[in-house]
Amino acid sequence: MNKKISVIGAGNVGASVAQYLAEANLADVMLVDILEGIPQGKSLDLSQAGPIRGYNCMLTGSNDPKDMKGSDIVVITAGLARKPGMTREDLLKMNADIVGTSADNIKKHAPKAFIIVVTNPLDIMTYHAFKRSGFPSNRVCGQAGVLDSTRFRTFVAMELGVAMCDVQSMVLGGHGDTMVPLPRYTTVGGIPIAELMDADKITAISARTRDGGAEIVKLLKSGSAYYAPGAASVEMVRAIMLDEKRLIPCSAMLNGEYGMKDLYIGVPVILGANGVEKIIELKLQKKELDALQKSGETYKGFLKEIGY
Ligand code: APR
Numbered sequence: 317m318n319k320k321i322s323v324i325g326a327g328n329v330g331a332s333v334a335q336y337l338a339e340a341n342l343a344d345v346m347l348v349d350i351l352e353g354i355p356q357g358k359s360l361d362l363s364q365a366g367p368i369r370g371y372n373c374m375l376t377g378s379n380d381p382k383d384m385k386g387s388d389i390v391v392i393t394a395g396l397a398r399k400p401g402m403t404r405e406d407l408l409k410m411n412a413d414i415v416g417t418s419a420d421n422i423k424k425h426a427p428k429a430f431i432i433v434v435t436n437p438l439d440i441m442t443y444h445a446f447k448r449s450g451f452p453s454n455r456v457c458g459q460a461g462v463l464d465s466t467r468f469r470t471f472v473a474m475e476l477g478v479a480m481c482d483v484q485s486m487v488l489g490g491h492g493d494t495m496v497p498l499p500r501y502t503t504v505g506g507i508p509i510a511e512l513m514d515a516d517k518i519t520a521i522s523a524r525t526r527d528g529g530a531e532i533v534k535l536l537k538s539g540s541a542y543y544a545p546g547a548a549s550v551e552m553v554r555a556i557m558l559d560e561k562r563l564i565p566c567s568a569m570l571n572g573e574y575g576m577k578d579l580y581i582g583v584p585v586i587l588g589a590n591g592v593e594k595i596i597e598l599k600l601q602k603k604e605l606d607a608l609q610k611s612g613e614t615y616k617g618f619l620k621e622i623g624y
Pocket residue numbers: 324325326327328329330348349350351354393394395396397398411414417418434435436437539540541542545
């Protein structure tokens with residue numbers, strides 16, 4: 317294939333991204349990790365599923381960032397995963413080093429690439445990758461909103477006993493405790509959920525979505541979610557590769573939208589061949605906007621902790 321996608325970090329999330337990418341047959345996949353043998357072994361294993369699963373892309377593993385050369389998109393999943401009791405913010409300093417190095421390597425070896433950040437704490441790491449790479453903000457975004465929305469969609473579908481794909485939703489704000497699920501923009505086959513379930517249920521589902529990552533961390537005991545994060549990342553890769561102009565939430569740089577500036581946070585965007593092509597400004601109700609801005613303020617605080 318003549319397109320190339322690199323995935324930094326060949327752990328649980330990185331390997332899931334590689335698997336879903338291969339299945340999507342979009343491009344060749346380069347898996348990069350500091351652990352010797354891991355990216356090579358996982359990519360060989362995934363390659364060997366190709367004849368059965370019907371994909372033809374080349375999957376390669378490497379410990380050398382140079383091998384990202386010529387990548388169209390780089391997905392950063394490198395970092396430490398949350399352990400039970402740890403918040404995403406606990407990971408802040410440890411993962412800032414790793415994401416900073418990753419961004420330096422992308423700048424050096426794949427200067428034309430789009431960057432999709434998956435490492436947590438997401439919105440802060442995305443800002444950090446934007447700053448360190450020096451890339452324009454349309455070429456750097458973070459994967460969180462697609463994951464948070466898909467969790468919301470799943471819970472609504474489970475509650476109502478309807479097809480998952482018929483549920484659409486919008487979750488904004490930071491990828492953490494301050495996330496802002498928007499039931500008003502959640503529909504089943506075009507019907508607002510307020511017409512299909514009572515307010516208490518909607519509140520409970522919003523809360524479960526907000527704690528969606530922690531619920532899985534608690535169950536797994538070591539490590540955090542990776543199947544849905546992997547699938548959500550590939551949805552974003554596909555939107556860019558195929559110029560789909562998807563209207564989806566992702567962590568994007570704000571320049572006055574929603575009353576905030578110089579900050580990455582989850583908002584609805586149009587994602588296409590130019591990356592984040594547009595930020596959609598919804599007419600939010602006061603309490604929704606307040607929640608979004610409060611989320612932004614929290615993240616401004618965390619950015620200071622890593623020197624911004
Ligand atoms: N360069 C490349 N890879 C690195 C680097 C680095 N500088 N530092 C760490 N890694 C690799 C590790 O060797 C490991 O293989 O990142 C991988 C992380 O994998 P896991 O520990 O399995 O973590 P995972 O579950 O994949 O989560 C990764 O994604 O969703 C987020 O919160 C999650 O921040 C975490 C990240």
